Amino acid sequence: LAEIADDEDAAEAEGECELCRRSLALTFHHLVPVATHSRYLGKCLPHGVAEAASDRGPAPQPSREFLHSYGAMLCRFCHSTVHRFAPNAVLAERFNTLDKLREQPPLARFVEFASRQRQSACRCR
Secondary structure (H helix, E strand, C coil), rough: CCCCCCCCCEEEEEEEEECCCCCCEEEEEECCHHHHHHHHHHCCCCCHHHHHHHHCCCCCCCHHHHHHHCEEEEHHHHHHHHHHHCCHHHHHHHHHCCHHHHHCCHHHHHHHHHHHCCCCCCCCC
């Protein structure tokens, strides 16, 4: 998938996927994709990001450090599905929190399906 520009160097870890809640190898999903960072650096964060990130500490600033650290740990199956769901610009503007992603009917149906799959059964390629 050429559209997955923000996980090329993604660190992998074992743990629980923040969407489907299965324990698998995880990749870091930038909730504001890296390809769109230049649009926000030193300017204004996309609508909803500041509110969603406020529970992490002080009010977030549109800095490189914040944008690179604002994300979620997803299994490869969920991560690929999110990027197939919408282009990076749309993910940055409209689907930039886990709650916003979970509220979308196509993704909600996918997450329900994925959560019922065996942990080793998912193949996204």
